[in-house]
Amino acid sequence: MKFQSQKVAWGFFATCMLLLSLQVIYGFIMGFAHAGYDGLHSVIPFNAARATHTNLLVMWLLAGFMGAAYWIIPDECDRELAWPKLAWVQLVALVVTGVTAIIGFHLNWWEGRKFLEIPRPLDFLVVIDVLLFIGNIGWTVWKSPKKSTTSMVLFFGLLAAALLYLPGMIPTDNQTVDSYWRWWVVHLWVEGVWELIMGAILSYLLIKLTGVDREIIEKWLYVIVGFTFLSGILGTGHHYYYIGTPRYWLMVGGVFSALEPLAFLGMAIYAFTMAKKGGRTHPNRVALLWTVGCAFMSFVGAGFLGFAHTLPQVNLYTHGTLVTAMHGHMAFWGAYAMLVLAIISYTLPLMTGRKVYEHASAGFAFWTSNIGMTAMTLAFAVAGVSQVVLERRAGMDFLTVQKEIEVHFVGLILAACLFTVGIGTFVWNFIRYGLPNAPLKAGGERVVTPPPDVSPGVPAVARS
């Protein structure tokens, strides 16, 4: 840790751990409800659980991005954060807004718009909170003489994400028009500007962890991220199939959705190549595992499984089924959850001085959660395909089909248990090794100086 103010990232990461744990609990509530055991229905109806599950995800990922920015920006800009105290205020405001929204969902205070359920008054609070955040890192970048590509991409990615929150607030009485704008937020976040943020964080991690020249990583990674981003913009079309928007969106969505997996494949291959090129000198192997794993799983989840139902001819049958849940789970896990867990794995030992990565449990958390998520995705796939065949091909009634596929959710719950063991281990490690001022336990020794980011003796990679 180069600067004292970077420590604010810890607060955001701790928030991530808390919200992620809650998200998993709500996932279980829904899993059991799908399997036929909806005992909590009177307290937490499915719609509330669903809204809570997805909004917690968005909330903790945003908290993770903010934490990552508060860590990376001072490091890249070579100066303290402009207003460290404001960052803490902003964190508290974010948590208060989020908690209010989630309690609201349980009291039926919500907008009923998928993924953007937060009620309108809270939207304004979110906007103010994000403005504080953007102002803080923006001023830090502005005052710094050093403007690296990574810090600029990260800043503009976050700024664009903040601006793209606004289309979701355009008032309309029309369901289709509302959906039209809603996807500007949801899609242009996750398949647009969030990819810029992802690119910046991945690039930062690869530079630090592999020791390959910054110039090489920045140039090519941003080329790839640029392709992902550009194909993603018009890829918005694949959300406009069969919802009342003009027919030409089938054409636009189809063409650009076909390109998206290619860009993700490029990113995965690139991360693997860099990790191999860089040698195995950095002690924090687990952070590199999460980083490369993120690039790989985002290809499988976002690129490959996304393409499984973004062609109009396929989507005609799969639209709004559990096939979406199959893609959604692994895509968010691979692209963004693993990204945040990667930056946490990298920064935590630098903040606390305790080498959590030397413990087998760190690797165990990675493998168990990934195997668990893969199994969950398979369970969703089987349930989704069954649903498509029974409901859309055989023409059975929606609820009859839901009854038929209950059994697949038993499989899902078993897989989710495995996933939870992995996540639980990660969170437990965060608590055990992450509390900055807690007394040291056996096995956790304090490091006098943080491990060097780039170890000497790494062969300089030939410039292409």
Add this chain to the structure above:
Amino acid sequence: MTSRTLSNPPGGVLPWLVVALELLTFAIVFVLVAMMRHSAPAAFALGQQSLDARFGLALTLTLVTSGTFAAQGVHSFRAGRLAHTRAWFFAAALLGIGFLVAKLMDFTSHAAAGERLGASDFWDAYVLATGFHALHVLVGVALLLFVVVRLGGRRFDDEETAIAGAALFWYLCDAVWFFLFPLFFARA
């Protein structure tokens, strides 16, 4: 003439990577247009009657001439005459702007006759495919003009990528149009 390897193409690897991805994208577009034509032959036959083959030919000649100018600009650069490169590129960009203006007038006049996005499968295909191409022409013009302006002041760190790369992107716009032209105007 210097010999080149695959890892050292004229313009560098990056512009060729862009070209490869663009060609792939447009290949998907061509296949899609073919599929749409196959599924709605009547709409395509009707739509093509509203197109003027002479107009299409004029657009084609504008782009080809412009591409030749850009090529001359690269030759001048290789011969070390950067002032000539600027002039050639500027001429190429002017023709590119002419293409864009003509295309814009084409879209507005058709739209006035009700032949716009959403009118039929043919007009969806025509407006989206040639519109997407026009977007590339716009980027190409911007790249050429950027090189023209920049060469007036400082030199580029990597002149090969900047000059030969911009020209390469410009040829890409030509190459794509060579397919779009017959696809829409052949039976007009």
